[in-house]
Amino acid sequence: MTPAEPSAVLLRLCDASGCRAAGATALAGALAAGLEGLTSGGPPPRLKPVGCLRLCSRGPLLAVDRDGISTLYGGLSPAQMPALLALACGRGEPAPIRSAALAGHVVDHRQPFFALQRPLVLETCGCVDPTDLDDALAHGAYRQLQRLLATATPAQVRAEVRRSGLRGRGGAGYPTGLKWETVALQPPGPRLVVANGDEGDPGAFMDRSILEGDPHRLIEGLAIAAYAVGARQGYIYVRAEYPLAIARLRRALDQVRDRGLLAGTGAGSFAFTPELRVGAGAYVCGEETALLASIAGGRGIPRQRPPFPAQEGLGGCPTLINNIETLAALPALLRMGGDAHAAIGPPTCPGTKVFSISGAVVHTGLVEVPMGTSLRTVVLTMAGGVPDGTGSDGGIKAVQTGGPSGGCLPASLLDTGIDYDVLRVLGSSLGSGGLVVLDHRCAMPELARQFMAFCAGESCGKCVPCRAGTVQLADLLDQLVQGRASAADLERLVQLAEVVQRTSLCGLGQTAPNPLFSTLRHFRGDYLERLQPLAPWQS
Amino acid sequence: MAVVTLHVDGMAVAVPAGAPLLQALTAAGVTLPTLCHHPRLSPVAACRLCLVELEGAPRPVPACVTAAAEGQRLATDTPALRQGRRLIVELLFAEGNHPCAVCVADGDCELQDAAQRVGMDRVTVPYRHPPRQVDASHPLFLLDHHRCILCSRCVRVCDEIEGAHVWAMAERGGRTRLIAGLDQPWGAVDSCTSCGKCVAVCPTGALVTREDVPLSPWPGP
Numbered sequence: 001m002t003p004a005e006p007s008a009v010l011l012r013l014c015d016a017s018g019c020r021a022a023g024a025t026a027l028a029g030a031l032a033a034g035l036e037g038l039t040s041g042g043p044p045p046r047l048k049p050v051g052c053l054r055l056c057s058r059g060p061l062l063a064v065d066r067d068g069i070s071t072l073y074g075g076l077s078p079a080q081m082p083a084l085l086a087l088a089c090g091r092g093e094p095a096p097i098r099s100a101a102l103a104g105h106v107v108d109h110r111q112p113f114f115a116l117q118r119p120l121v122l123e124t125c126g127c128v129d130p131t132d133l134d135d136a137l138a139h140g141a142y143r144q145l146q147r148l149l150a151t152a153t154p155a156q157v158r159a160e161v162r163r164s165g166l167r168g169r170g171g172a173g174y175p176t177g178l179k180w181e182t183v184a185l186q187p188p189g190p191r192l193v194v195a196n197g198d199e200g201d202p203g204a205f206m207d208r209s210i211l212e213g214d215p216h217r218l219i220e221g222l223a224i225a226a227y228a229v230g231a232r233q234g235y236i237y238v239r240a241e242y243p244l245a246i247a248r249l250r251r252a253l254d255q256v257r258d259r260g261l262l263a264g265t266g267a268g269s270f271a272f273t274p275e276l277r278v279g280a281g282a283y284v285c286g287e288e289t290a291l292l293a294s295i296a297g298g299r300g301i302p303r304q305r306p307p308f309p310a311q312e313g314l315g316g317c318p319t320l321i322n323n324i325e326t327l328a329a330l331p332a333l334l335r336m337g338g339d340a341h342a343a344i345g346p347p348t349c350p351g352t353k354v355f356s357i358s359g360a361v362v363h364t365g366l367v368e369v370p371m372g373t374s375l376r377t378v379v380l381t382m383a384g385g386v387p388d389g390t391g392s393d394g395g396i397k398a399v400q401t402g403g404p405s406g407g408c409l410p411a412s413l414l415d416t417g418i419d420y421d422v423l424r425v426l427g428s429s430l431g432s433g434g435l436v437v438l439d440h441r442c443a444m445p446e447l448a449r450q451f452m453a454f455c456a457g458e459s460c461g462k463c464v465p466c467r468a469g470t471v472q473l474a475d476l477l478d479q480l481v482q483g484r485a486s487a488a489d490l491e492r493l494v495q496l497a498e499v500v501q502r503t504s505l506c507g508l509g510q511t512a513p514n515p516l517f518s519t520l521r522h523f524r525g526d527y528l529e530r531l532q533p534l535a536p537w538q539s
Numbered sequence: 540m541a542v543v544t545l546h547v548d549g550m551a552v553a554v555p556a557g558a559p560l561l562q563a564l565t566a567a568g569v570t571l572p573t574l575c576h577h578p579r580l581s582p583v584a585a586c587r588l589c590l591v592e593l594e595g596a597p598r599p600v601p602a603c604v605t606a607a608a609e610g611q612r613l614a615t616d617t618p619a620l621r622q623g624r625r626l627i628v629e630l631l632f633a634e635g636n637h638p639c640a641v642c643v644a645d646g647d648c649e650l651q652d653a654a655q656r657v658g659m660d661r662v663t664v665p666y667r668h669p670p671r672q673v674d675a676s677h678p679l680f681l682l683d684h685h686r687c688i689l690c691s692r693c694v695r696v697c698d699e700i701e702g703a704h705v706w707a708m709a710e711r712g713g714r715t716r717l718i719a720g721l722d723q724p725w726g727a728v729d730s731c732t733s734c735g736k737c738v739a740v741c742p743t744g745a746l747v748t749r750e751d752v753p754l755s756p757w758p759g760p
Contacts, residue, residue: 503590
């Protein structure tokens with residue numbers, strides 16, 4: 001966190017969706033009223049709305065920066081604002097600011113949840129005012145874009161990203177540099193870039209936090225990608241369920257357009273015009289071909305690949321589609337250089353990853369850690385494990401990763417370092433970065449049923465195995481959960497799930513059985529105990 | 540025109556480069572059941588019955604949209620493909636209401652043919668018996684949603700050939716249904732030219748000519 005200039009007190013209020021839900025708006029009102037009534041001399045404290053301050057479970061969060069020291073408060077109510085302001089502006093008593101009335105609300109920012117974070121994507125999220133371009137510029141926004149436009153050719157930018165080892169953060173983990181190269185090396189003609197912000201996995205809120213906290217970072221990343229692949233036009237696709245992110249992004253886009261920040265002359269003249277596209281409530285639009293159909297104004301339905309969007313995308317043009325987090329990682333990556341980025345985390349999967357932690361843990365919220373950090377570090381050391389959990393695994397039964405296309409890892413695998421390849425081998429997937437922690441009250445068949453029902457509801461209805469198969473699978477899991485299924489039914493369930501996985505058209509159907517398969521693999525007992533007992537003549 | 544050679548179940552065949560694999564299958568004398576495919580319409584790869592195994596590909600590929608390339612090796616009749624095809628046809632029978640014995644399309648139905656082709660002697664997934672509607676508002680034709688398998692041939696023929704855009708899909712997943720106009724009764728859709736192309740391409744008895752159906756005469760608008 002950047003400390004404010006000495007003597008001026010800065011109040012950074014988390015104004016992201018999570019803290020708003022916890023009452024940040026009322027807090028902002030009370031603070032503004034309190035500041036108006038302030039009569040003491042000296043520079044008046046400044047209230048600054050910022051993006052996610054990470055520890056969502058203690059929201060609404062307020063950071064008070066004074067004399068170079070930052071104190072974080074959580075769970076404040078409007079009634080406590082006068083006491084807080086008196087402390088924040090009071091003369092004499094130096095920071096850290098504490099008082100009996102607020103003691104229980106001070107959040108220790110030396111605890112592992114904060115101390116083990118390695119913010120790159122989120123480096124300015126929580127410091128910068130997401131509605132203020134000048135503040136973003138003061139924090140370094142668009143500096144990398146301007147530098148690259150002036151000094152590097154598109155091929156050099158691509159080479160740098162290739163060297164960095166960055167892999168797509170949307171879930172598949174495809175090498176970003178390779179994808180860029182594929183788009184850039186298509187036959188001459190127009191190209192397009194698209195930022196995929198259709199973050200739909202239950203328990204995932206990384207992209208939302210980036211968009212709400214630091215929209216200019218995404219726009220800069222997208223412009224860099226556009227420059228690198230030779231695109232002059234681009235789209236940012238955000239799901240309609242993120243109204244605050246959309247509003248802030250829209251404002252940010254207007255700001256950069258008015259200032260002409262996305263253009264430059266130098267190694268190559270460049271002018272980039274991104275547009276915002278808002279989804280219409282379909283999970284499947286996170287799939288890239290469905291996303292393109294939706295941007296084009298059609299029904300959000302996937303089509304068979306190949307041809308891949310990198311070959312034939314919007315209007316038949318080569319189209320680069322990157323996830324929000326991938327693009328937002330670029331400014332920091334290019335500032336430190338590809339080699340320095342490649343040195344973070346495991347060599348096959350370098351960089352940092354943002355995770356959103358929810359479920360049965362003490363601390364829920366947003367963390368950014370190096371790839372390869374163990375699950376144990378993230379969900380036990382940082383997030384604190386299950387409240388009142390005991391034992392070496394902190395009461396954790398499993399960690400759900402990757403949403404409806406991912407799976408569950410049992411507590412025995414907590415020492416696994418998180419990266420795309422390792423999790424895939426273990427039958428789960430990293431997905432976009434949602435981690436839902438499950439305690440021993442969670443029955444795995446019910447979890448699998450929940451996710452299957454989700455996929456059945458979100459199937460687009462185009463291909464038969466996904467449309468009709470997920471419905472049948474959800475019903476079979478219903479029966480199993482209710483104890484009305486036999487061993488033969490379980491076998492049938494697996495058979496059908498294999499066919500759905502093998503024959504479905506797009507990733508939604510192909511991965512819909514993953515939660516079922518991974519829970520069957522690691523928690524078979526949970527399933528067997530639900531089966532109907534065999535009749536005497538069957539045994 | 541470049542010609543490529545590839546192997547279908549071990550048999551070498553030559554087809555134009557980039558032609559859909561279905562053409563190579565035909566050249567090899569292999570016919571697979573297809574339901575969404577129609578030679579005059581754009582392919583959508585939705586029914587997944589023409590999936591074949593392509594050496595080197597991570598999963599089966601639909602022959603209707605995959606381009607033929609030099610040296611490809613295809614397998615069209617493996618146990619996994621057979622199991623998948625049969626289960627997909629079963630899913631279709633269970634998803635709608637398909638009582639062949641009393642259907643106007645009995646004996647002239649591609650779904651029925653597909654069932655015979657994949658050896659579907661019974662349906663092993665539970666029938667869902669969905670409550671669906673019949674749209675008898677058009678003076679010449681009839682739409683029976685019970686028999687619709689959502690192959691979208693009618694949508695495409697009306698869009699790509701007739702240019703009237705009468706048909707579309709509404710909702711999603713298991714609730715997906717065919718709609719006329721802006722979800723209106725078919726007879727109330729002004730853009731319909733009553734050309735009958737949708738009826739001609741319908742693989743089942745979902746879209747039929749009224750005179751084929753033992754039904755009281757059209758009551759008029």
